[in-house]
Amino acid sequence: MKRTLIIGGLAALTLTAGGVAVAQQVPQDPPRHARGDKDGDGRVSKAEFVDGRLARLTALDADRDGTVSAAEMQAGREARRAAGADRAFGRMDANGDGAVTRAEFDASRAGRGERRAERGERRGGRGMHRGGGRRGGMERGPVVIADARTRAEQGFARLDANGDGYVSAEERQAQRAERRERRSRPAPASE
Known part of the structure; x- marks a missing residue:
């Protein structure tokens, strides 16, 4: 029994240390001025x-x-929306079980509000009018x-x-x- 606890404890410690090492290796987004700098x-x-x-x-x-064409542009918009919805769902589904519980949903909303407050963003987006884009809803x-x-x-x-x-x-x-x-x-x- 004692031996099992010691081995289990060592395994947990090893996994934790490995997780910290992996977390430190995650690449950060480049600064805004360097995003186009491929080399x-x-x-x-x-x-x-x-x-x-x-x-x-x-x-x-x-x-x-x-x-x-306009049809190709629309298909691209739909694909970006679907990808964004998938990313949002993935962020909310904290345990990765394919379902979002009320607790996960509430935690996600609270986290989003905190991140916005840290960045100083106001609610509503990036300055574009809702639904209209840069051309005020005109077809291109x-x-x-x-x-x-x-x-x-x-x-x-x-x-x-x-x-x-x-x-x-x-x-x-x-x-x-x-x-x-x-x-x-x-x-x-x-x-």
Whole structure:
């Protein structure tokens, strides 16, 4: 009996220590300025920037004709919603049994509120109007990937303030500060 308890205790201690080691090896999300930095050199090249912007569009282009149709866009939205619902369910299902109990649901809601408070977020999302997106609910036509590439290259040129072919963290921060300043200015009065 004593021997079983000692072996069980050692096994539990080993598992706990192993769990701590695994938890420490989980990679963290990269800082916001480094998300497009695929090679990890601390700056974003034009290719990294443009490819990052076009990756979702090319994935949506199911028939590979270089254009994302409204139907392909809708299918992509539905797939993202389904994936988001799956992630949300997975976060709520704490014990992984495929069912969410009332206790798991309540714990998830409490945790979400705490995380929002820590980040200083307000309820309601990321500044986009509910249901309307950036275009206020207007239907959009097909997206030509070549045109999107051109716009991404122009966007890169605006961000690359010193013209060295890379966007550094400082250049991105300066662009964000400029954008915030522009948005905070009052709109000109129309006559």
